[in-house]
Amino acid sequence: MSSQMSLVYNPSSFESKWYKTWEENGYFRPSFDKQQSFSIVLPPPNVTGSLHMGHGFNNTIMDALTRYHRMKGCNTLWQGGTDHAGIATQMVVERQLGLQGISRHDLGREKFLEKVWQWKEQSGSTMTNQIRRLGSSIDWSRERFTMDEDLSQVVKEVFVRLHEQGLIYRGKRLVNWDIKLQTAISDLEVENRDEKGFMYHVRYPFVAGQTDANGLSLDGKYMHIATTRPETILADGCLAVHPDDERYTAVVGKMVHVPLTDRVIPVLADEYPDPEFGTGCVKITPAHDFNDYEVGQRHDIEIINLMNLDGTMNNNAPAAYRGLDRFDARTKIIEDLTTHEFLEKIEPHELKRPYGDRSGVVIEPLLTDQWYVKIAPLAKTAIEAVQDGRIKFVPEQYTNMYMAWMRDIQDWCISRQLWWGHRIPAWYDEVGNVYVGRDEKEVRQKYQLGDVALRQDEDVLDTWFSSALWTFSTLGWTGTDADFDNEILQNFHPTSVLVTGFDIIFFWVARMIMMTMHFVKDKDGTPQVPFKTVYVHGLVRDAEGQKMSKSKGNVLDPLDLIDGIDLESLVAKRTTGLMNPKDASKIEKATRKEFAEGIAAFGTDAVRFTFCALANTGRDIRFDLKRVEGYRNFCNKIWNATRFVLMNVEGKTIAKEARADLWELPERWIVSRLQKCEQAVNLAFDTYRLDLAAQAIYDFIWNEYCDWYLELTKPVLADEQVSEERKAEVRRVLLSVLEVALRLAHPLMPFITEEIWQVIAPMIDRGGKSIMLSQFPVADEQKISEQAESDMAWLQGLIGAVRNIRGEMKLGNGVKLPVLLQNINQNEHDTIVRIEPLFKALAKVESLDYLASGEKAPLSSSAVVGSAVVLVPMKGLIDPTAELGRLQKELDKLTKQHDQIAGKLANEGFVAKAPPAVVEVEKAKLAELIGQIDKVRANMQEIDNL
Known part of the structure; x- marks a missing residue:
């Protein structure tokens, strides 16, 4: 038995050891001594975050690709870093201050930001340390943070240049407004929830003295609309009907009263209303609905903003509602609509309501002053790069999704009303004129302002703005000629591949393409793409295909799978933070039922292999713990197979070089199958099918090497008649095939392969510093034997x-x-x-x-x-009496099936009503059963004659 490997596979005993060795020895750093380069950037996780299944899946794919290309001989860089996560980070620090009875306004901006930086230094490395646990071979010596000084300078440079080019402007437009955080947020930060609500049917009386197009009086008549947000009635700019809706053709252009106000508004025709939905007439409130805003722009409708930034009704509302919270105002408006007989009815209604994913409050479409990027000019080049193949999407189906978004793209709101983030480099004088520059000194010189009093814009940039610059800002781009002497930038940009989920193709992928191609150029001025391939993977869901969420209690933590977790700790993690005690109770019961003994420790390799095995081209990844358990067994199989090999080779002669003349069928076969496996795995990596790579590796190691070749060697190594020369060659094949298989599996399972490789590789003179620095196997077609x-x-x-x-x-x-x-x-x-x-x-x-x-x-x-x-x-091998008993049971079973089908076919009603094809199938089953019955009876007869 080998003294170099423990009896039991215990991943926790060596995983941390090997990661520390890899990182400390600089194996993750690029060597700059290879002809080809491979680079990839880590989608920057939030500095506030902790590892979830999406991170685990995404990181596993990226690391597998990185390790593969490193072993293929590429000069390899995986650039890592974290995002400052404006909203999330500010919320965390504000929450901590709140526990002390302090608000950020008590501290002021400068002192508050000092607190944020202190928090970042103390707690901001949580995510990166967790990513290390996954085995991610990131060059940590180059770790970046979006708020680093040099990256912040890039953000300023890009903003100023875009402004100078007329591509950044400030304007008043509708945004998603978070009432609690009091900032604009992106669509990605809005969670649309299905809820039970109400539809309020309201009457808008026609102004007296009007007649319709047919000359009929409209006195005493009204338009009927239905709305889920009656509080916005007070800001209606018009009513709209479809131009083809004959019900309303005669009243288009007529005026109606806005209930509870002294205003009158027109009835207009527009393509937006759906004649089949509700009454076919809709209220248009441009300041409080995104679709209504577009209608209002088409018809130059008055825009009335009803709300303050905290969600209370402002002075544009009638006096009775001013100062009320929007939902309190809704209650009073419904009462007043009823009192004045404007409310026709209230009906239950299923609706989608937008919530801020951070604040948990209902999001309000609100008209505010914001900074925007003019997207259309940037989108043109980004579309062409995909059309001409400079950027490829894998799977290709996502090309259409990208194109659809890009061709219907809207200007990008880039300002956020926060303190934490990249402060917008714009200054205002006392009368509101705006000046943009890299700093105040430049602004004064650029605009010749002298001693004019200036104040900097209070807003910060959307976090996605700095993320859009990620591929080049992290590699040291300056936008000057010095970039052409930047070794990192010249070797690794454009990056090779971006690995991401389909849900952020627009929010991140498209914006990176636009920004990079606008700012990063070759020496001849040709725009560079940020990456050559976009590998889009699905989202991780639970085993039933449900989205993972705390409210459902189906969230899994990759580290819990790696390290294991007891039931009580798992219940506590799943129910912590749930506001509703009923939800907590429900999730606790479900957890105890699903995980009677908690979650076993599977180790990193089993979890990673599961992610890879699930990395197909679909949009959803169903994560089942049974798969992890199965691949943990696979790791155990490899471990025990290695121990068997070592027990049969240690202390014995091992051939130094291959002697094919000493091979017999088992050796010719296993070596041939190994070449086929190498072909399959290389092709799978090159086509981004890690699921196929995992399947090929699993089938070869478990089914062919372990289940067959190891068994085939046992009689050879135990036979004293077999020459020592042949045994030595068999031992060499045992080791060499295992060593190659470990290199094939290393990108997917880095820890177990390193641990075993360090033991067996030196035994056949294939040792080295690390398996991750060794050559990735390439098939030798001459060793493929179809006859074998x-x-x-x-x-x-x-x-x-x-x-x-x-x-x-x-x-x-x-x-x-x-x-x-x-x-x-x-x-x-x-x-x-x-x-x-x-x-x-x-x-x-x-x-x-x-x-x-x-x-x-x-x-x-x-x-x-x-x-x-x-x-x-069977003669001499069986007990005739026992076998007759077995056959009689089989005969009884077949006879029962025969009688059921025969009875069905004898039923004239069945034969008449059933489709002819079904009848034929039943007849075929009956014929097959008759043959089986005859065979069993013949066997019983022969046993009687034994």
Whole structure:
């Protein structure tokens, strides 16, 4: 037994050790001594965050690709870093201050930001340390943070240049407004929840003295609308109907009263209303609805903002509602609509309500002054880069999603009303004129302002703005000629591939393409793309396909899977922070039912291999703990197989070089299959099909190397008649095939492969500093032997047939069996002659004889391999009484099935009503059962004659 490996596979005993070794020795850093380069940037996780399944999946894919290309001989850089996460970070620090009874306004901006930086230094490395646990081979010596000084300078440079080019402007437009955080937020930060609400049906009376297009009086008549937000009625700018809706053709252009106000508004025709939905007439409130805003722009409708930034009603509302919270105002407005007979009815209504994903409050579309990027000019180049193939999407289907977004793109709101983030480099004088520059000194010089009093814009930039610059800002871009002497930038930009989820193709991928191509150029001025390939993976869901969320209690933590977690801790993690005690109770019960003993420690390699095995081209990844358990067993299989190999080679002669002349079928076969596996894995990596790579590795190691080749070597190594020279060669093949298989698996399973490789590689003079620095296997087609694979397929088939017969007849493994083969042609006979010794040894066959086609065989148990029939005569092997009893049970079962189908076919109603194809299927089943019954009866007759 090997003294170099423990008896039991225990990943926790070596995972941290190897990661520390890799990082401390600088193995993750690029070497700059290779002709080809491979680079990838880590999508920057929030500095406030902690690892979730999406991170685990995403990081596993990126690390597998990085390790693969590093082993393929590329000059490799995986650039890592974190995002300052404006809203999330500010919330964390404000919450901590709140526990002390302090607000950020008590501290002031400068002191508050000092607190944020202190928090970042103390707690900001949580995510990066967790990413290390996944085995991610990031060059940590180059770790970046979006608020680093040099990256902040890039942000300023980009903002100023875009402003100078007329591509950044300030304007009043509708945004998603978070009432609690009092900032604009992006669509990605809005969570639309399905809820039960109400539809309020309201009457808008026609102004007196009007007649419709037909000359009929409109006095006493009204328009009827339905709304889910009656508080916005007070800011309506018009009513709209579809131009083809004949119900309203005669009243288009007429005026109606806005209920509870002294205003009147027109009825207009627009393509927006759906005649089939509700009454076909809709209220248009441009200041409080995104669709209404677009209608208002088309018809130059008055825009009335009803709300303050805190969600209370402002002075544009009638006096009775000013100062009320928006929902309190809703209650009073409903009462007043009822009192004045404007409210026709209230109906229950299923709706989607927008919530801030951080604040948890209902989001309000609100008209505010914000900074915008003019997107259309930037989008044109970004579209062309995908059209002409400079950037490819994998899977290709996401190209259409990208194109659809880009061709219908809107200007980008980049300002946020926060303190933490990149402060907008713009200054205002006392009358509100705006001046943009890299700093105040430049602004004064640029605009010749002298001693004019200036104040800097209070807003910061959207976090996605700095993220859009990520591929080049992290590599040291300055926007000057110095970039052409920047070794990192010149070697690794454009990056090779971006790995991301489909849900941020617009928010991040598209913006990176636009910003990079606008600012990063070759020496001849040609725009550079940020990456050559976008590999889009699905989102991780639970085993039933449900989205993982705390409210559902189905969230899994990758570190819990790696390290294991007891039931009580798991329950506590799942229920912590739930506001509703009923939800907490429900989730606790579900957790205790699902995880009776908590979650076992699976180790990093099993979790990573599971992610890779699930990395197909679909949009959803169903994560099942049973898969992780299965791949943990796979790791254990590799561990135990290695121990078996070591027990059979340590202290014994191992051939120094390959001697193919000493190979027999098992060696020719396993080496051939190894080449096929290498081909499959290389192709899978090159086409971003890590699921196929995982399957090929699993099948080869478990099914071919462990289950077959190890078994085939046992009789050879134990046979004293076999020459020591041949045994030495078999030991070398055992080790060399395992060593290559470990290198194949390393990108997916870095820790176990390193631990084992360090033990076995030196035994065949293939040692080195680390498996991650060794060469990735490439197939040698000359070692592929189709004859060996064909012969082995026959051997496996015959052995499997005999083992099945042995199991069915309950014949012990110690019993050697006589075997007859029938329906064998000459080529098959020649093959079987070649494999006969191995067949007899492994299947424990006493004798092997052949029957001619049509020749009657003695009573036998049989199996089929291809067209050949494998027979094991039963005489002398079975107890006739017991076998007759077994056959009688089988006969009774078949007879019952026969009678049921025969009865169905005898039923004239069934035959008349059933489709002819169904009747034919039933007749075929009956014919098959008759044949089986006849065979069982014949076997029973023969047993009687034994």
